[in-house]
Every structure is written in structure tokens, then in C-alpha cells.
Amino acid sequence: MSESVIETTSHQTGETLLDVQDLKTYYEGGGLLGGDPVKAVDGVNFEISRGETFGLVGESGCGKTTLGRTLIQLETATSGTVSFDGTDITELSGDDLKEWRRNAQMVFQDPESSLNDRMTVGEIIREPLDVHDQGTASERREKVRTLLDQVGLMPEHYYRYPHQFSGGQRQRIGIARALALEPEFVVLDEPVSALDVSVQAQILNLLEDLQEEFGLTYLFIAHDLSVVRHICDRVGVMYLGNLMEVGPTEQLFQNPENPYTRALLSAIPEPDPTAQVDRITLPGSPPSPRDPPEGCPFATRCPVRIRPEDIEASDEVWDRIREFRDVIRERSRAEQSIGERLKERLGFDTALADSEEIVDEEFSDVDLPSDVRGHVEQAAAYLSDGEPDAARAYLREVFGSQCDTETPQYYDVGDRRMSFCHRHAQEHVSPGDELRQRGYDTHDG
Amino acid sequence: MMGTETELTDDIDQPLRDRLKAHPKPALLWGIGLCVLLLLEGPTYLDGLLGAIGYGLGVLPGAPGAEAFASASAFFGELPHLLSRELIPNRGYYDGSSWQGTFLGLEPKYAWLIRFLLVYVYVAVLLGWLWYGYVLFRRHYRAADWTPTDDVIDRLRSHYWGLFGLAVVVFFITMAVFAPVVGPTTAEENIQGPYSHEMQYFNEDTETVETITIGEANLGSASRGSGDSNVGIWSYDDFGRFHPVGTLVSGKDLFTFLAFGARVSLFIGLGSMAIAGFIATTLALVTAYYKGVTDLIVVLTSDSVQAMPALLLVILATVVFKNHWIAEIYNGAMLFILLFALIRWPGLWRAVRGPALQVGEQEWVDAAKSYGQRPTVIMRKHMAPYILGYLLVYASLTLGGVIISVSALSFLGLGITAPTPEWGRAINIGQQYIASQSWHISLIPGILITLVVTGFNALSDGIRDAIDPQSEGAEGGATGAAAGGGGG
Numbered sequence: 001m002s003e004s005v006i007e008t009t010s011h012q013t014g015e016t017l018l019d020v021q022d023l024k025t026y027y028e029g030g031g032l033l034g035g036d037p038v039k040a041v042d043g044v045n046f047e048i049s050r051g052e053t054f055g056l057v058g059e060s061g062c063g064k065t066t067l068g069r070t071l072i073q074l075e076t077a078t079s080g081t082v083s084f085d086g087t088d089i090t091e092l093s094g095d096d097l098k099e100w101r102r103n104a105q106m107v108f109q110d111p112e113s114s115l116n117d118r119m120t121v122g123e124i125i126r127e128p129l130d131v132h133d134q135g136t137a138s139e140r141r142e143k144v145r146t147l148l149d150q151v152g153l154m155p156e157h158y159y160r161y162p163h164q165f166s167g168g169q170r171q172r173i174g175i176a177r178a179l180a181l182e183p184e185f186v187v188l189d190e191p192v193s194a195l196d197v198s199v200q201a202q203i204l205n206l207l208e209d210l211q212e213e214f215g216l217t218y219l220f221i222a223h224d225l226s227v228v229r230h231i232c233d234r235v236g237v238m239y240l241g242n243l244m245e246v247g248p249t250e251q252l253f254q255n256p257e258n259p260y261t262r263a264l265l266s267a268i269p270e271p272d273p274t275a276q277v278d279r280i281t282l283p284g285s286p287p288s289p290r291d292p293p294e295g296c297p298f299a300t301r302c303p304v305r306i307r308p309e310d311i312e313a314s315d316e317v318w319d320r321i322r323e324f325r326d327v328i329r330e331r332s333r334a335e336q337s338i339g340e341r342l343k344e345r346l347g348f349d350t351a352l353a354d355s356e357e358i359v360d361e362e363f364s365d366v367d368l369p370s371d372v373r374g375h376v377e378q379a380a381a382y383l384s385d386g387e388p389d390a391a392r393a394y395l396r397e398v399f400g401s402q403c404d405t406e407t408p409q410y411y412d413v414g415d416r417r418m419s420f421c422h423r424h425a426q427e428h429v430s431p432g433d434e435l436r437q438r439g440y441d442t443h444d445g
Numbered sequence: 446m447m448g449t450e451t452e453l454t455d456d457i458d459q460p461l462r463d464r465l466k467a468h469p470k471p472a473l474l475w476g477i478g479l480c481v482l483l484l485l486e487g488p489t490y491l492d493g494l495l496g497a498i499g500y501g502l503g504v505l506p507g508a509p510g511a512e513a514f515a516s517a518s519a520f521f522g523e524l525p526h527l528l529s530r531e532l533i534p535n536r537g538y539y540d541g542s543s544w545q546g547t548f549l550g551l552e553p554k555y556a557w558l559i560r561f562l563l564v565y566v567y568v569a570v571l572l573g574w575l576w577y578g579y580v581l582f583r584r585h586y587r588a589a590d591w592t593p594t595d596d597v598i599d600r601l602r603s604h605y606w607g608l609f610g611l612a613v614v615v616f617f618i619t620m621a622v623f624a625p626v627v628g629p630t631t632a633e634e635n636i637q638g639p640y641s642h643e644m645q646y647f648n649e650d651t652e653t654v655e656t657i658t659i660g661e662a663n664l665g666s667a668s669r670g671s672g673d674s675n676v677g678i679w680s681y682d683d684f685g686r687f688h689p690v691g692t693l694v695s696g697k698d699l700f701t702f703l704a705f706g707a708r709v710s711l712f713i714g715l716g717s718m719a720i721a722g723f724i725a726t727t728l729a730l731v732t733a734y735y736k737g738v739t740d741l742i743v744v745l746t747s748d749s750v751q752a753m754p755a756l757l758l759v760i761l762a763t764v765v766f767k768n769h770w771i772a773e774i775y776n777g778a779m780l781f782i783l784l785f786a787l788i789r790w791p792g793l794w795r796a797v798r799g800p801a802l803q804v805g806e807q808e809w810v811d812a813a814k815s816y817g818q819r820p821t822v823i824m825r826k827h828m829a830p831y832i833l834g835y836l837l838v839y840a841s842l843t844l845g846g847v848i849i850s851v852s853a854l855s856f857l858g859l860g861i862t863a864p865t866p867e868w869g870r871a872i873n874i875g876q877q878y879i880a881s882q883s884w885h886i887s888l889i890p891g892i893l894i895t896l897v898v899t900g901f902n903a904l905s906d907g908i909r910d911a912i913d914p915q916s917e918g919a920e921g922g923a924t925g926a927a928a929g930g931g932g933g
Contacts, residue, residue: 097817101816101817104815106811109808110808113807113808127813159588160589161591164591177812
């Protein structure tokens with residue numbers, strides 16, 4: 001869908017190590033009856049150059065960890081390609097996959113859970129070497145001692161058990177294990193978020209030193225934006241399984257383009273207590289990844305969503321309409337109990353008696369233009385008839401716009417920068433201008 | 446307890462060898478001590494081992510080599526050793542002035558008591574020496590100065606209920622292993638073939654030493670509740686034979702019966718738990734690793750097995766397999782091992798499935814996958830150690846249940862067939878004399894069953910608290926949480 005855009009924007013400085021094309025990772029719904037899969041990663045495109053640190057940020061549950069796990073084949077991609085040095089690793093299996101695995105390793109989030117407590121530190125770090133049959137037993141032991149030294153531990157820690165180490169030291173052990181096979185690419189899954197603040201800096205510095213020493217390429221997954229700004233060369237911002245914006249760290253932090261990136265960055269606390277920051281508070285909660293919105297994934301919460309031209313209403317009314325649609329969406333998603341289904345089959349009235357109340361609650365204290373009121377009442381009528389799906393479709397029809405129906409493209413918004421938003425198209429007002437117009441502070445001036 | 450030693454030697458063999466070379470004295474002394482202890486009883490071990498192999502081969506079609514093993518076993522059986530009836534005989538007759546044929550001319554009961562106690566002293570010394578070996582290993586040779594297992598052992602050492610259980614279990618196992626020595630007589634001559642063996646006794650009427658078959662002597666030493674037909678606890682019969690816990694209705698020695706019955710119970714209990722535990726562990730690891738359909742299939746299978754009425758199934762199987770060769774092995778014990786393994790694995794699997802699923806979610810499992818470790822190795826190395834503790838707990842609990850079940854079946858007349866001794870059968874045959882002076886026939890085996898089952902439960906309690914101190918509540922705290930992580 002947006003591949004053409006990508007190809008035209010890929011004018012990079014370093015050689016591409018990892019090229020991700022339209023990658024999707026779905027988790028099949030549990031239970032015998034299947035159900036909708038969880039679309040954890042829902043079509044992402046990006047590249048990582050050799051030697052760079054690519055940051056991946058986003059709220060919890062946005063799919064960043066799943067994306068990282070898919071890149072090192074801990075999860076199986078549903079579709080799309082991940083080409084690593086020209087090889088599509090999603091196609092690998094058996095011995096080829098095992099052989100490839102030495103190229104890509106992972107440092108895990110929780111140092112308590114990532115080390116097997118029943119093995120000595122030496123055995124833990126040596127295991128990857130044993131698996132790949134590298135050298136003789138004594139060479140491997142020597143290698144482990146070197147690694148221990150490289151990550152800032154003592155060679156005599158070989159025969160200690162993980163219990164005897166602090167969180168930061170355990171994370172060093174995890175890093176040593178990831179580096180044992182001398183991989184080119186390392187996924188760092190929130191490597192410092194479980195650590196004490198004082199230790200975080202040490203580990204980050206260690207990671208930077210090791211990157212320089214071994215020429216590593218990092219995928220750095222984090223939700224701590226200041227850490228990402230500190231360590232990453234480029235950043236991708238994820239929301240609901242999609243990459244909303246990709247770009248060089250400083251530019252992206254200084255001058256975010258995508259509305260979601262703006263909202264996310266406005267949440268960074270200012271160290272200056274006198275600073276006046278007007279945060280862009282996103283309404284509602286992220287939609288379920290089992291049932292993402294049809295158009296833009298961010299459409300349900302976007303502060304600058306495109307509005308249909310044929311309806312004139314105030315910002316407040318639009319807010320209420322958005323809330324109303326959220327409620328209807330929740331309704332249509334709510335599982336019906338077996339009793340309700342049976343009643344429906346038998347022709348009993350399963351109307352939601354409170355549809356009037358919902359309308360009242362949402363709209364009683366605002367002046368609705370007559371056409372809006374008409375549409376709202378029509379939707380309420382569908383709801384009363386026990387057809388929340390119809391109400392939802394109707395509302396999308398009348399209040400929806402391009403944002404609700406079309407998946408955006410990746411727009412080239414600067415040097416190696418891409419943003420996933422309809423507003424970058426020629427015919428629309430850009431996100432930044434629209435934000436200011438709707439009364440938000442934007443810190444890019 | 447010695448598991449730690451082997452576990453570590455596997456992983457870092459070279460350094461351990463180096464350490465032994467560098468500082469050989471304690472290990473050498475300990476090794477010599479162990480050799481002496483083992484040599485004292487060497488013939489017994491070899492006799493038992495070769496005999497068991499020979500018996501196993503004898504069951505196979507054609508019995509290849511069974512003969513050779515049997516004769517080798519017999520050869521070692523003849524060799525002198527410390528704990529033997531020949532060295533400390535307790536059988537003899539009183540010729541009016543002194544005891545003839547007994548150890549140092551002592552009364553049979555003291556001779557028997559000395560041998561009985563010597564067995565337990567020997568076992569205690571052997572176990573103590575093994576423990577000392579572990580301590581030496583920890584002090585001098587282990588590369589790691591601390592392992593998570595140390596904490597487990599330390600907690601078990603201060604768990605008195607668990608230690609009581611351990612003592613009972615050791616007592617029971619010793620009784621089973623050394624059954625031919627601890628009894629005042631042997632199963633072969635007293636129980637299996639009483640009319641093929643003879644004994645001498647001193648006839649007070651004629652004042653001469655007479656010879657009689659043991660079968661005939663048994664007739665005179667029967668405990669039948671009424672009149673003078675009773676040989677109770679700690680008493681002699683008319684033929685100068687000492688019976689520590691009296692005789693059976695048939696006049697056979699109850700203590701000997703119990704010692705050999707312990708063998709059967711232990712054989713069935715350990716055998717069925719070994720098989721059931723293996724099935725349960727394998728399935729728990731496989732289902733926790735692969736989840737999904739595999740898990741569903743095993744859930745359905747185990748539910749189906751558990752839905753079958755166990756007792757009826759066992760009764761049915763004993764009837765169906767009545768003349769089958771499986772039922773011939775050890776008078777049906779093999780059949781019971783297989784039956785109880787089949788019936789009990791779902792319970793064990795359910796008990797370890799939770800811990801297995803939990804450990805399967807740990808990031809170290811993902812880490813192992815990420816560098817391409819084989820699934821079988823991941824299961825064995827990264828998951829199994831965390832569920833084996835739980836398996837041990839539930840297996841020893843279930844083992845008590847199996848012992849009771851076998852006794853119950855024997856009580857019903859369906860279990861191990863006569864003449865192989867089984868505790869439940871003793872309870873059964875003594876049942877009608879429970880209100881008479883021959884109450885010991887039912888009561889002693891009943892108390893023993895209770896004690897042994899309690900012992901296994903206490904031991905499993907101790908192990909559980911040792912591997913997972915949080916389950917104990919109270920003391921918890923920070924150290925508890927850390928240790929809990931170690932225990933899985």
C-alpha cells in the first residue's frame with residue numbers, strides 16, 4: 001500500500017542491515033472457536049542501518065515488544081518480510097534458522113526472569129556457545145571469562161549463581177549472554193526499565209561502549225522517552241501495531257510531525273517546575289487490538305481528526321460525538337451472553353433500555369445542530385432495536401471522514417522521516433497547524 | 446542430596462578433576478571409608494543386584510543368561526559379610542543348661558536384637574558417611590561457594606516434621622532392603638517352603654534334641670486367639686523360636702512376614718511412582734512448552750483416565766490378567782505397578798502442570814529459544830529442575846496412597862497372591878482375632894501402614910517447605926521470596 005513511498009525515501013547514509021516490509025504478527029484468539037486474532041503488529045515498514053540504534057517507543061500494549069520478538073524470530077510473522085542482510089528470515093526454518101540466530105540476540109526486560117537461577121553465571125553465558133558448538137570446552141570457558149570482563153563483572157563470578165547478584169549485575173549477565181555469539185543485531189527490550197535509576201545510566205553507557213567495540217546494531221525498545229532520546233539515532237513511534245512516525249531522534253523530538261507523536265512527546269515531564277506545558281491529553285483508551293479502527297488506527301483518539309465538510313459543529317460538539325461513538329463501539333464489541341443470544345434467536349426484545357440515557361448523558365448540556373441531533377437520534381434508535389453494529393456503521397457513515405475509512409500512507413516529511421497521517425496530504429491542513437487552530441499548544445512553535 | 450554433586454560434575458567436569466588433583470587428601474580418605482563400608486556388605490549388594498537381573502532375564506522369553514546371573518548371585522550369596530545370619534545366628538535350642546547354636550550362646554532374642562540393631566547402625570553410618578562426603582565436596586571441591594540447593598538442604602535440616610518423615614522412610618526402606626537379615630527367620634524357609642526345611646529343637650519331655658520340619662513346628666506356634674494357641678509379641682514358641690511381634694494364624698513369623706511385605710509395598714510404590722512421575726513430567730513439560738492442541742489432548746486424556754473408577758478398574762484388571770505372564774512377575778506386583786502408574790499419572794501431571802506452565806513463561810526460556818537451543822534441552826535444563834521438587838512432593842504423597850491401595854486390595858483378597866507377604870493380607874487374616882489375645886496379627890501391620898504413609902507425607906511436607914518456603918507462610922519475608930525464586 002505504501003511501499004512506493006518508502007522506496008523513494010530510502011536515501012540513507014549507512015548500509016541497510018534490516019529491512020522490514022509490511023510486517024504483521026497476529027496472535028490467534030484463544031479457545032476452540034477462534035475469534036478475532038490480536039493484531040499485535042499490523043503492517044509496519046522500516047529499515048535499520050548497520051551500526052545504528054533504532055528506538056521503538058509507544059504505550060504499553062502497542063506491539064513494540066512483539067515487533068522486537070518477531071525480528072529475532074521468537075514470534076512467527078503472519079505476513080510480510082524481514083530481510084536481514086538480504087535474507088528473508090521469516091522464511092527460514094530448521095538448521096538455517098538456528099544458524100541465523102547467532103546473528104541476532106535479545107536482551108530481556110526483567111533481569112529477575114531472564115536468567116535461570118539453577119545455573120551458574122558461567123553456564124548461563126556459555127550456553128549459546130555450547131548450542132552453536134564454538135571451539136573447545138576450555139576455549140568457551142575462556143570466552144565466557146572475557147565476556148564477564150567486558151560487561152564489567154569479575155571472571156571469578158563464573159561459578160556464582162544469579163541469586164548472588166543485584167538487578168544491574170544480572171542485566172550485565174544477560175548482556176554478556178546476548179553477546180556471546182558475537183551477533184550483529186541485538187534487540188534490547190526495555191533493558192533498563194526494571195532497574196534502579198542510578199544503575200540505568202551505567203547499563204546504558206555499557207551498551208553504548210559495547211556497540212562501539214563490537215559494531216553492533218541495536219533495536220532499542222523503551223517507553224522512557226528521555227532514555228530513547230539519549231541513546232537512539234533514529235526512532236519509530238508505534239501505536240496499535242502501526243508505526244506512526246519514523247525519523248532521526250533529534251528531529252523527531254524537536255519537531256514531531258504526526259499527531260500521535262506530538263501527544264506522546266507532550267507527556268514528557270519538564271524538569272523545570274515553572275514551565276507552562278499544555279499537554280495534549282488523549283481522550284479515551286486505545287482500541288482493542290482485536291478490533292482496530294478501519295482507517296487510521298489513531299482515528300478514535302486523534303485531536304486533529306479530519307471532519308466531514310457537510311457538518312457544521314463546534315469543537316465541543318465534535319468531542320461529544322467522539323465520546324458517543326466510543327460508547328457505541330464498546331457496546332458493539334461487548335460479548336453477548338448465551339442467554340441474550342438465545343433471546344435474540346427466539347425473537348425476544350434484547351433492546352438496550354438505556355440508549356436514551358446514553359444520549360442524554362452525552363448531549364444534554366450542549367446545543368446540538370439539528371442535523372447532528374437527527375443523526376444521533378437515528379443511531380440511538382438502532383441501539384434501542386438491539387443493533388449496536390448498525391448504530392456504529394451509521395455513525396461512521398455520517399460523522400466519519402477519510403480518517404475512518406482509508407488507511408493513511410507513509411508521507412515523506414523531511415530527511416529520512418516518514419509519518420503515517422492523512423493530514424500530510426496536499427489537500428489537508430498539516431497536523432501542527434490544525435492543532436494550533438483547535439487550541440492546543442505545540443512546542444515546535 | 447548427592448544429586449548436587451553429580452549435577453555439578455556434569456557441567457564443569459574438568460575443573461572438578463583439577464580440584465581433586467590439587468587437594469586429594471580428604472577425597473581419598475572419604476573414598477577409602479566408603480569402600481570399607483561397601484565391602485562389608487559387598488556380597489549382599491552383588492547378590493541382590495545380580496539376582497534381580499537374573500530374575501528380570503528369567504521373565505523374558507527364552508531367559509537368556511538368567512542362569513548365569515542366578516549362579517553368580519548364588520556365589521556372592523555364599524560369601525561371608527557383616528550383616529548375615531551366619532555371622533550372628535539367632536536360631537538354636539536350649540539344651541537345659543545353655544543355648545546351642547546362637548550368637549555367643551546368647552538367648553535368641555538378644556542375638557536377633559543385636560543383628561537387627563547392627564543393620565540400622567550400618568545404614569546410619571553409611572548415610573552419615575555419604576552426608577559427610579557431601580559436606581567435604583561442598584567445603585573442598587565445589588567450584589561454586591553457594592548454590593540454591595544449599596538453601597533447600599539447610600531448610601530441610603531444620604524442618605523437624607520432615608526429618609521425622611525422612612527417618613520413618615529410611616527405617617522402612619532399610620527394612621525392605623535388608624529383609625532377609627532383619628527378620629528372625631527367612632521368608633524362604635518360614636513362609637515359602639516350610640515343609641522343605643528342617644530345624645532342631647530340644648524336646649523337654651524326652652530331653653533330647655529332635656529334628657522337625659518347619660511346617661510342623663509352625664502348626665504348633667499358630668496364633669488363633671483362643672486357649673494357649675497364641676504366640677504374642679516378644680515371645681518364644683514351643684520350639685525355642687523367638688517372634689518379635691508374634692506369629693500369624695498359620696504359625697509363621699509375623700516380623701519376617703512384615704519385612705518381606707515391606708519389599709513388595711516399596712517395590713510397587715516406588716515402581717509405580719517412577720513410571721507415573723516420568724509420564725507426568727514428560728507430559729507437563731511438553732504441554733507447557735507447546736501449549737495449545739497438545740495441552741488440550743492431554744487434558745482430555747487425563748480427564749478420561751480420572752473419570753474411570755480406579756478400584757473397579759484394578760479389580761477388573763487383576764481378573765482379566767489372572768493367567769497372563771505379566772501377573773506372574775513377583776506374584777502380581779508388576780501388574781500393580783503398571784496399573785497404579787496408569788491410574789495415578791493424571792494426578793501427578795495436574796500437580797506439576799501449573800508450575801510447568803509458570804516456568805515455561807519465564808524469559809530464560811525465550812532466551813534459550815533465541816539462540817537456538819533444542820526444545821528437548823530447554824525442557825530438560827530450563828524447565829524440569831523447577832518442577833521436579835513439586836513432583837517429589839506429590840509423588841511421595843501419592844506413594845502413601847498406593848501402599849494403602851495395595852494393602853486394601855490384598856485385604857479384599859485381590860492383591861498380591863499368597864505366599865508372597867503383603868501387609869494388607871496380614872490385616873485381613875488377623876481381622877477375626879482382633880478382639881482376642883491374638884490381636885497383634887492385624888494391629889501391628891495396621892500401625893506400620895499408618896506410620897509409613899504418615900512418614901512419606903511428612904517427608905513430602907518437609908521437601909515442599911524446603912523448596913518453597915513461602916508455602917509455609919509465617920517466616921516468609923525477603924529471604925523467603927528470594928529462596929522461593931530459587932525453588933521455582
